[in-house]
Amino acid sequence: SGSGPATRDAGKDGGVPKRGGRLRAAFAGGGASETLDPHLGNLFADAARSKALFDKLADYGADLSAEPRLAERWEPNAALDRWTVTLRKAGFHDGKPVTAADVLYSYRRIADPAKAYRARASLEPIDLKASRATGARSLEFVLKRPTAEFPNIMAAFGTYIVPEGATGFDSGPVGSGPFRFVSFTPGRSTVLRRHEEYWDGAPHLDELEFVIANEESARINALLGGQVEYAHELNPATGRAHEKAGSIEIVRLPNSAMQAFAMKTDRPPFDDPRVREAFFHIAGREELVDGALSGAGEIGNDLFGKGYEYYADELPQREQDIDRARHLLKQAGAEGLKVTLDTSAVAAGFTEAAGIFRDQAARAGVTVEVRMGSKDSYWKDILDSGTLCCYRSGAMPIESHISQRLLTDSTTNATKWQDKGFDTLYQQAQSTKDKAERGALYGRMQRRLHAEGGFLVWGFGDWILGVAPSVRGVAREAPANTLDWARFDKVWLA
Amino acid sequence: MKRPGRYAAGAAVAGVPLALAVLGPFFVGEPGARAASFTPGGGHWLGTDFVGRDVLDQVLLGGRPVVLVALAATALAYLVALPVGLVSALTHRRWLEETLMRPLDVLLAVPSLLMLLLVAAAFPPGAVGLALLVALVSVPDAARIVRAAAAEAASRPAVEALRMQGESWWRLAVGYVGRSILRTLAADAGIRLTGALYLVATAAFLGIGVAPDASDWAVMVDRNRAGLFIQPWAVVVPALLIVALTMGSNLLVDAAMEHRAPAGRTPRDRVRSEPAPRAPVPPRKGRRP
Amino acid sequence: MKQDPVLADIDGLTVEVDGQVLVDRVGLRIRPGTVTALVGASGSGKTTTGLALLGEYPAGARVTGEVVVHGRIGFIPQHPASVLNPARRVGALLRDMARQQVRDLPRTRRRAAARQRVAEALADAQLPDAAELLRRYPHQLSGGQQQRVVLAQALLLGARVLVADEPTTGQDALTKRRVVDQLASVARRGIAVLLLSHDLDVVRELADEVVVMRGGRVVEKGPAHKVLENPVHPWTRELLAEPRTVPYAEEGRAGTEVLRVDGLVAHHGAGGSRVPVLRVAGLTLRTGECLAVVGRSGSGKTTLARCLAGLHRDHRGQVLLDGEPLPRSLRDRSREQLAAVQYVFQDARAAFDGHRPVLDQVARTAVRLRGAGREEATAEARRTLADLGLGDDLVRRLPGLLSGGELQRAALARALLARPRVLVCDEITSGLDPVTRRSLLDLLTVLVRQRDGLCVVLITHDLDTAAPATRIAVLDGGEVVEVGDREQILTAPRHPFTVALLRASTRRGSAVRP
Amino acid sequence: MSGLRSWIARRLLLGVAQTVAVVLLVFVLTEALPGDAAVAFAGDQPDPERIAAVREAMGLDRPAHIRLGEWVGGLLHGDFGTSLASGRPVSGFLADGFGPTVLLATVTVLLLVPVGVGLGVLAARREGRFTDRLISSATLGVYAVPEFALGVLLVTVFALRLGWFPPTAVGYGTDLLAHPAALVLPVLVLLARPVCSLSRLVRAGMIDALAAPYTAHAQRYGIPGFRVRYAHALPNALAPATQQLARTVDWLLCGVVVVEALFVIPGLGTVLMNAVADRDIPVVQGLAVVFGLATVVLNLGADLVTHRLAPRSGVAA
Ligand SMILES: Nc1ncnc2c1ncn2[C@@H]1O[C@H](COP(=O)(O)OP(=O)(O)OP(=O)(O)O)[C@@H](O)[C@H]1O
Ligand SMILES: Nc1ncnc2c1ncn2[C@@H]1O[C@H](COP(=O)(O)OP(=O)(O)OP(=O)(O)O)[C@@H](O)[C@H]1O
């Protein structure tokens, strides 16, 4: 895919990239237990730091399709269960080249069952015992089953390549990323310096510092006060307040966060598709986006991945239709329905959305009782218990969304959508080499979900950043978690 | 030395929020459709709040719970703290005092965040959880202040005399000691009231007591903070009302407490800072009738 | 203003509260080097007049007339405890005052000089070895010691005018002598002293001018010898009449034992500094008798009384009522036990709740300890108070609005309402003029004689008051040095201390008679 | 004196018991919270298999009392244990958070005492008059404004508009002393509420103390007004205020979460927040020890002062 959006934007920002300077970027963090281990990272701050220090074999483009990074090329066999990957010429910060052995070491480290690294689930399709290096820079991945979207695996969150044998990362981690390590204080700051020999061209910045500020208003104040040049994750309201003021620049990364209500399809009342459909019709999506996301986002159509590759654009937008909802509920014998909606302050917009939806449901005669849960254990709590909950997802390919959440054996199936036919469709897609055909299969799956799935996807939130006027080259289209999000090697200071 | 105007300031300041709290709910119309959050104008006098509701309506609705909850919470806290503090100040049994006060110290040392989280997790949302929470958080503080204030009064000869008369503990503790430290208690309670109010808001955010989008001034202040710069009214109006409530009620209490010292011979102009006269004092002339 | 040496001038002073006249057109002139004594019945307006010099009036008073004062005024209030800061050590104010006076000295010498001045003032106020005393808190001093500390403050001040409200009430005869000498020497130094006193001996000895007050009016004034020796006004004459001599109790009516003190050793302070201040090997009280306890100030009289009353827990030994040991703390005593032993506090003002009318407080005793109904109790309280000369309108006021002597009587009434079997009275006559004192003691006599089984412990410095008692106990330095029948003690004292005490209180013309 | 000493000794002994109680309570509370370190670690990927693996790796599969026992055993050897979330020693967490917290607390208290007491005394002197009303209204007004709003307001005016102070301490690390300007706004926010509560209590006590005869007496005897008020009247008014002050210091030491977050000061409050969110029990327990000890010592101090200011108490019958 050659030049990423970053370089495109650089032109729009005007001027030729200037070399030098130090950029300070404020992120929310995890306190003193933060780590530089790229496989352990969980937070946005971890992801951004890992991205600066390390590389993956591939990464997601703005539409969530995999783009080659350390992998120069990849080639499947006919059965789609063996993939040959050729690495590009790249070096670690200590001068050693990135080799197939490093890749295998990294993947095996991630997959270590004793360690429970986050990306382990993503690497599950790979048979790492059978996979092997075929040369210094080429290797063959053996998969447990046909996997047409194997590149998504190489681009998955946290699948960074570390040098063979690397264990401790807190002092002097060595990666192949655009920046090399200088210093790290957990929960406070991380200082990195330009890696001159970076394979994708040395960064413009001399130095990059990540500082941790958990409170949103602290990040925006630090930005306004010139203490940082880049503030990650701002509130929609803050975005609106400063958009036109001109002292800082507000960058919105669209389609970054799916916002939904997840209905458990395996238990009453949502085991009745009519009730699910009724709920689809209850939701006033504009009202939800305006109220819960403060207008910073787009409405959803009960499908994940708006704007991403394979997204079923052609399906009609669902509108609020209280009469129809009442009718469906009556049909289902669920008049005067009472449900508990689980929510928590775990993600922006959750409690707001819950309140708004409660009022909307009341108009259809449904009593929604909002229950606040602990934000630290929310995701675990809603996974198996309850019937209806607020749900959110960051950007990932639609295929990953399906494989992680909608298959019978998916590990985080919050809607308990377990459907043999659906599973089969998925497997079929994974064995289909032709992209268009595969797209059609994804389309079929999405139609089913749209008609009777468990996710009431009401919106997609923007990811809002603030940058100082002097900062150029910040990508504007990349959803959070994709390659160009929080990417600093193409950024420069005017 | 009665000044008729001494209640005026407090009454004027507290009157607005109190009137709103009492009468506000009667002036709220049907809730219309929600607008976008944090938008000023657009048919909403005070704009909209974080979920697009009319701020004016919320202000009108949000006073009653604040006043009720804060009052009830403070009263509850004192209901426990007062006897505990007084008993421990009045007893001569060290073990009793230690038994009463030391466990409270333990409560004090537990980070309130943890307490909040636990109560949030353990109790269903509702008045009970909320009451318990506020009591848990305020009682140790209040009890220590009561105890400290009462220590001196409890050791006065007047208390011995009351004991000599076989007065009941209540009469002694509440009628004499409590009354002697009334001013301090009033000051502390006045402040605690406001503290309780925001505790309710924090609790609401963690899911205890009232809903996180409840119509409640304190909750409004907390939840609308994100929009402070685009739609300030959603924060400023309820905050000002709370400020007025706090300020007014405390000033009223101040006024009520004015010159409550037991009557006796006091210098004409009460003792102030002026140094005692050194040179011949100017004749002190009384008013001639 | 004419160039006369008048230091303080009160002219036509009228103080009215709620239409009631406390002081009516009083005029006074105080000249340097003289002692002006203000005498009169309890509640006659002495304190009100004295406080006027300080610019203090009852709250809400209407004041007319003129008060002019030149220079600083020292003040010894009737209840010295009230001006002693309970949260500060006794030495704090003294040291601060002294520091003010040595400001002009070089820095290095200030400390020593200040200390020197304080020590002198204390010595002048008859408080020897005061260094230890200065480190105490006011409540750790006996009533008389408190009074002398306040006197020391006034002396240290170097005031040009000294208002001394009952400066000798709490002192034993020996100390009183010295205090009187001290006041005399103060006057000799050119200081004008306004002495408000009931103690006519002191007045006789000190006063140059005597002003006699009654009901807020000046009824007679003039040079001391004239007024005291040839009183014109009948009221003055009444005031000067001889003290009573009729014994309080019927002679020879030896009753049964009520209260016995056994091996009592009382301590003050806590922990390591716990010092024994009182030792009573044995002391018995019988029904129908009156035991007077005399002794020097600070000898432990109040401590003894408080031990009996259950107000002082920190003691060894036992107090037995009818042979039953009484709990040490009155908290553990039953109602009957509480009622049986009643104590009238030395500092009456501090012992009342300032927020409730006196009558209510007095009546409560009957309600709580005898289970009387409210109405009934109030009626009885009103009667008892009236017997003590306290009118209805007076006792419905808050304690702060009563004079010192009035409060003392109210305190006695409060204890009497319990119908006690043992009544411990701590200096209950100290704030009373001779006339009122006489009537109070008469009342007590009636009670002792009529109420079967009542016995009274009368703590007093005044030998005239002690003399009619059945028996007299003499305390010195915490030891009972002598107990005996009145005749024996007064006529044939055995202990040298008793002798000294008796000698000190022998006054001109009349010795104490048995 | 030695009575006092034995009292202190007993209270300290009790204090140890109290601290143990605090630790136990905190342990139970944290255990009672929904979720554990493994769940918190798993975040939005609560894959049950993964949670089980993490649980095992963290040793959470063992019974709670064994874990507590082990931790206590370590503590007896001065070892606070290791964090579950990061595997780093807990003592490091405490040491890191302690510096900024103590600095903020010290500066705040150094300003709070004179300002709070001074305002209280002034208001009491002018009871019912304009100055009193002004002081009362102003402090109450500030008190009733929530911390975050006050913080945002101060930052907007003094940092962003006027540029006098940095808006946050971001990037300054632990060495805040090197950037005193960054402390000004946080300290102001921290002061806002305690100044009000302290001055109100001082005022309440002072009104009675100033009206007391002993104050008039000291004044009459030529003691300068300042000394009369502060050395003679104030001690009688101070007992409740001292308790309040102890509470304030305790609050300052045990983490002022809002201010730390708003100004990016990584103190103990932040450590606690994160540890609770991570269910990092050893860290929470380490903090509980620190908080428990701080509270015990502060309460003992305050009680000593109370005792000293009411010397008559304790001898009552
Ligand atoms: N604030 C007040 N309001 C009304 N009456 C008062 C007030 N203060 C004092 N009195 C009354 O004024 C009278 C004079 O009081 P004052 O204290 O001057 O008497 P005194 O001569 O000093 O008496 P004693 O010898 O008993 O101390 C008393 O009857 C007292 O009850
Ligand atoms: N709380 C205390 N702590 C230490 N010493 C005390 C305390 N109370 C009293 N004392 C001392 O104990 C001694 C006896 O005091 P007490 O009050 O019994 O004397 P008293 O005979 O009643 O004297 P007075 O006639 O002056 O009232 C005095 O020397 C006094 O200083």
Ligand SMILES: [Mg+2]
């Ligand atoms: Mg008098």
Ligand SMILES: [Mg+2]
């Ligand atoms: Mg005595």
